Amino acid sequence: MSINDRIILDQILEQQHPERAATASASEFFELFVAEQVLKGSDLSFEELEGGLTGSSGDGGIDAIYVLVNGELAHEDIDLTPLKKNVLIEVSVIQAKLSESFGESAIEKLIGSSEDIFNLTKDLRPLQSVYNGSLLAAAETFRMVYKGLAAKFPTLKFNFHYASRGSEVHPNVRRKADLLKERIESLFSNAECTFQFLGAPQLLQLARQEPPKTHELALAENPISSAGEVGYICLVRIRDYDRFIRGEDGRIRRNLFEANVRDYQGATTVNEEIAESLRSKGGEDFWWLNNGVTVVANKATQSGKTLTLEDPQIVNGLQTSTEIFRHFSDKQSEDDDRNVLVRVIVPKRAESRDRVIKATNSQTYIPPASLRATDKIHRDIEEYLKPFGLFYDRRKNFHKNNGRSIEAIIGIPLMAQAVMAVLLQRPDDARARPSSLLKDETDYAKVFSTALPIEVYRVCASIVKRVDAHFRSTTLDARTRNNLRFYAAMRVGALLAGHHTPNATKLAKVDLDAVTDQIVADAVAAVLETYNRLGGGDRVAKGPSLTIELKKELGQLLGGGAN
Numbered sequence: 001m002s003i004n005d006r007i008i009l010d011q012i013l014e015q016q017h018p019e020r021a022a023t024a025s026a027s028e029f030f031e032l033f034v035a036e037q038v039l040k041g042s043d044l045s046f047e048e049l050e051g052g053l054t055g056s057s058g059d060g061g062i063d064a065i066y067v068l069v070n071g072e073l074a075h076e077d078i079d080l081t082p083l084k085k086n087v088l089i090e091v092s093v094i095q096a097k098l099s100e101s102f103g104e105s106a107i108e109k110l111i112g113s114s115e116d117i118f119n120l121t122k123d124l125r126p127l128q129s130v131y132n133g134s135l136l137a138a139a140e141t142f143r144m145v146y147k148g149l150a151a152k153f154p155t156l157k158f159n160f161h162y163a164s165r166g167s168e169v170h171p172n173v174r175r176k177a178d179l180l181k182e183r184i185e186s187l188f189s190n191a192e193c194t195f196q197f198l199g200a201p202q203l204l205q206l207a208r209q210e211p212p213k214t215h216e217l218a219l220a221e222n223p224i225s226s227a228g229e230v231g232y233i234c235l236v237r238i239r240d241y242d243r244f245i246r247g248e249d250g251r252i253r254r255n256l257f258e259a260n261v262r263d264y265q266g267a268t269t270v271n272e273e274i275a276e277s278l279r280s281k282g283g284e285d286f287w288w289l290n291n292g293v294t295v296v297a298n299k300a301t302q303s304g305k306t307l308t309l310e311d312p313q314i315v316n317g318l319q320t321s322t323e324i325f326r327h328f329s330d331k332q333s334e335d336d337d338r339n340v341l342v343r344v345i346v347p348k349r350a351e352s353r354d355r356v357i358k359a360t361n362s363q364t365y366i367p368p369a370s371l372r373a374t375d376k377i378h379r380d381i382e383e384y385l386k387p388f389g390l391f392y393d394r395r396k397n398f399h400k401n402n403g404r405s406i407e408a409i410i411g412i413p414l415m416a417q418a419v420m421a422v423l424l425q426r427p428d429d430a431r432a433r434p435s436s437l438l439k440d441e442t443d444y445a446k447v448f449s450t451a452l453p454i455e456v457y458r459v460c461a462s463i464v465k466r467v468d469a470h471f472r473s474t475t476l477d478a479r480t481r482n483n484l485r486f487y488a489a490m491r492v493g494a495l496l497a498g499h500h501t502p503n504a505t506k507l508a509k510v511d512l513d514a515v516t517d518q519i520v521a522d523a524v525a526a527v528l529e530t531y532n533r534l535g536g537g538d539r540v541a542k543g544p545s546l547t548i549e550l551k552k553e554l555g556q557l558l559g560g561g562a563n
Contacts, residue, residue: 005200006100006165012207021046021406023469027098031055031063032406034096034163034198037206039066041247043255045397046406047414048073055096056477058132060113061106064094065138067145071254075434076141080148086326087154091118091142094161101166102197107176110160111183118142118158118187133479137538156191158184163198173197210401215256215312217244217295219305220339230300230346232307235339238278238286241293242328245314245321252325255397256314271319278327285338292341293317296353300346307344313395315357350379377448378412384454385410390461407469410461413438418460419447421486422493423507425551430486432542453508462512463496464489470520476528483541484527487550491523500554526553 017029024032035049044066052073055063067074068090069083093114095106116127117139124136124143146156160180177195184193198206218240223232236244247253277289294317299310314321320340347353382392391399393411400409410418416438417430424446438444467488471481496514497506530549534540 005167005204009165009200009204012204019403019405021472023407023472025472027096028053028055028472030098030163031094031096033207034161034203035064035066035094037203038094038159038161038163038198039092040206040209041249041251041254042066042068042071042073043397044073045393045411046400046409047411050406051478051482052138053478054132054134054138056132056134056475058130058477059135060116060131061095061109062093062113062135063096064092065135066092067138067142068092069145069149071252074141074145076137076144077433078141078145080145083149083152085152087149087152088157089145089149089154090157090159092159092161094163096163099164099166102162102164102169102173102199104170104173104176106162107173107180110162111176111180114180115183115187118184120147120187132477133483133537134477137479153190156188158191158193160193160195161198162195163203165200167199167201169197169199214308214310215244217241217307217309217312217342217344219307220337222305223302223307223344225302232300232302232344234307234342234344235287236342237336238324238338238340239328239336241321241340241342242324245325246328250329252322256312257318257321271323274320274323275327278323281336281338287339287341290320290340291317292343293320294343294345294356296345296347296356298346300344309344312344354379375448377450380450380454381415381457385458385461388458390458407465410465414464415457415461416444416447417486418464418489419457421490422460422463423447423452423456423502423504425490425494425501426547427486427490427550428542428544428547431483452504455508456504459507459510459512460489460493463492463515466515466520467492467524470517470524474524479538480528480536483536483538484524484531487527487531487541487546488520488524491527491550491554492520494554494558495519495523498558500551500558 021029031053052064052066070088181193220235220237223234225232294315295312296315297309297312301308378394382394385392391404391409393399393409421427421430467485494500496510534545540546
């Protein structure tokens with residue numbers, strides 16, 4: 001290690017802490033920083049990264065844990081039905097300490113807790129007195145995912161990461177890491193387990209890695225280009241297209257597909273036909289049998305048979321892309337000269353880009369719920385929030401990748417939860433259905449409507465952000481925070497609007513300068529008292545009882561006058 005590595009790392013942490021997560025403690029920010037570096041290839045949002053932190057008393061030496069299925073973060077309400085075969089489950093476990101060394105005791109804790117939470121024969125309920133709710137909830141998510149996909153014979157990988165500001169790793173510490181890998185592999189005969197020590201040099205190296213903003217696409221022939229508007233129709237060898245969508249680590253580049261409104265649908269009839277056409281080398285070229293791929297980019301430059309694309313997004317063709325990726329993952333075939341049709345479009349306006357996404361994804365039936373980010377209401381919210389220092393993530397991680405802070409970014413899913421909790425006063429639904437809330441047409445129409453005053457979105461988002469900031473200054477574990485946040489936001493919104501069931505007009509007029517630390521702290525304390533009185537835990541947070549009780553309390557406090 002260079003003698004300067006630790007100094008440079010400390011400077012980066014010192015600079016980024018107030019810029020990206022000012023309300024987090026130094027240790028919490030280090031955990032978030034490490035998680036971001038470790039999972040950079042998965043392109044998780046700040047909300048998702050923070051949701052995986054478990055660090056507090058009772059964390060079993062595990063500061064963060066993430067379960068990913070085919071590269072997507074698994075939420076507690078994940079829908080496993082589209083996944084048919086070739087499923088990859090990855091469990092990333094992170095221990096992040098600000099110390100300047102790596103210790104044996106830290107790994108010993110990991111061994112003990114891993115044997116408890118990953119041993120499927122052990123009941124998690126008796127462990128509630130040993131581990132905090134955040135860790136046990138993550139364990140429950142893993143067990144639900146693994147058992148739910150067991151019949152599909154998924155590939156299972158455990159990736160352990162131990163990060164510190166140190167450099168050298170003593171042989172005794174490495175032996176402990178080897179012992180942990182042996183224990184995990186003894187629990188799952190089909191599992192692969194890795195253990196990585198991340199000192200100052202390794203963390204610096206990861207931090208310096210940024211997703212490339214330009215990508216080169218090799219063409220089979222010179223493309224057909226349009227006059228006026230920039231656009232190309234290209235034939236690309238499928239092996240070259242595989243290289244285009246595959247990162248240096250061999251994984252698919254997920255950030256290329258954020259604008260695609262459909263997720264990979266698994267072993268559907270259409271995808272089986274795509275896979276079969278890739279396996280069978282008949283007399284037809286692949287592009288004869290496939291509709292191809294549409295890419296939008298900020299800029300496209302042709303040089304011979306190469307297109308250099310700035311910030312490309314594959315807006316249609318996820319199923320085709322995934323099947324090509326799977327085809328070349330199973331069998332390398334450098335002599336495969338078949339082609340895929342690729343359309344490259346460089347829209348001059350954001351509205352044009354959105355119309356391309358909608359048009360290219362409407363040639364076959366797609367539920368309207370899948371075309372959310374392109375709706376006009378989201379562009380309106382994005383433009384309205386910007387002058388107030390709030391950045392609406394219509395395109396996932398756009399603002400995170402541009403250095404915005406966790407307090408200033410709000411994504412579409414969190415906005416939906418905020419409005420559901422504060423305006424519609426359904427914090428139980430906001431808590432219980434984090435990833436499926438937008439799929440319900442009725443709920444979506446209530447949450448995102450041009451009939452609502454645009455100010456409502458700023459008020460709801462700001463209140464939730466203030467509540468989250470307050471929680472970072474408390475000792476409550478991450479699970480309890482998540483269980484309470486939307487209930488506390490509902491209470492703050494009602495108090496500031498001066499009505500126990502405020503309508504959109506009243507909420508739109510709320511003075512956000514009145515959201516003081518004391519009001520938020522009092523709201524959290526009141527919700528926590530009722531939550532504990534009802535028994536606490538996920539059952540209470542996801543059920544109707546807490547909402548009913550809190551509404552009753554608000555009615556007594558604020559009266560039941562006209563709305």
